[in-house]
Amino acid sequence: MAAVLTTEIADGVAVVTMNRPEARNALNTELRRAIPTRLRELDADPAVRVMILTGADPAFCAGLDLKELGSSGLSADPDATPLPFGSLTKPLVGAINGAAVTGGFELALGCDFLIASERATFADTHARVGVMPGWGLTVLLPQAIGIRRARQMSFTGNYVDASTALAWGLVNEVVPHDRLVSRACELAADMVTVPEAGLGAIKGAYRAAAAGVDDGALDAERRYSREWMRRFDPDTLAANREAIQRRGSAQV
Template structure:
């Protein structure tokens, strides 16, 4: 029997969604992107669910777009935009909080997935990197707006232009994550916090979260539009063969830097 590419779980009022392509370091295929969006929409529609946790099957959180698929059909790249999803978002924003439980490497598109969560808790094994410049693609899910908002403009540029990895403690210091816990405590820590949120006044939580989101949109909306326009212009000359040529070097360099 084939293992599902996204695992779902229900813990009282908390829904867990777990990327489950461990051999591919949970890289994003077109099918995984579509499944994630569908399951997030289902969680949003379920009135018995008050919070969502997004995590990955070890050893990684998400290695970004699957470079093999990107370098051949490019089908996953075609999932960057969707008519039903606002510009600069990997999924349609939920009315309830999404907590990222970062269990390992969150790279490029995986980093954008993490940044789209409302806040992050990290395992001591978490690593973060933006390798768009190494791969030869540009962000399309809001990285150039959300990363500097989280860590500051200079550190965001350092991450994006170098492609170097940032460890969990550094991520905590610069404000990318809110907490670092022992690896085997990560899900329990995330569930504990999500359960606390779910125990508050439901309408109050959702209204307050919506207020945060609207206030943020006033600030980041122009940045998201600028990123979209830049990405669309870049794509006019993009070919999957460019990624295929760089794939081995990108993977090898990432493994070297991501070693504990």
């Protein structure tokens, strides 16, 4: 059985690939546990200077595995499998190869910056799914594109294409699909040439500068998410799942 997460390390750069292409890299329990574990391992590995997170085509990540969530009651509590992005000391670049939706969108937002394929799309469908963000979307999305555009994405659940994401400042570059990982690796190679202590210090300084505002807002999001999930109804989600998928397919 193929691993749900693969890693390739070369010249100080680790490319981490979510590998459930048949499920559009949806976050089942195994993948949700594997991502934070692997990123922490790489962050502690002296052979790694920069990390890149991407997905096996055709999607970056479709978010929580709605089939598992609706049938088995997978915990959507953000504390169940906390993501370590805020504690990483090394740069994490998102290489967005396709759709990044809801929880998958949050994974992308947790990266230091994003390079997008021309095929990349982004959507926040938390409200339509019937779950609440708990990995920082309500803080990180407004930082990236402004509060009004963030509200538009969250309130409608509509998809944003790569060119719009670039115009809005959500992604740094849009490149041809077959150049995505190589372009991310080029930028990672540039970072590898920066003295390690300086690179870690500047990343830490960015984190510290935002902490005064971010930490309280992130705590509030997690509290709201936990309260919401106490009322979570798997049957309601299962009833909505097909409509959500049909709507998404029509927009992508």
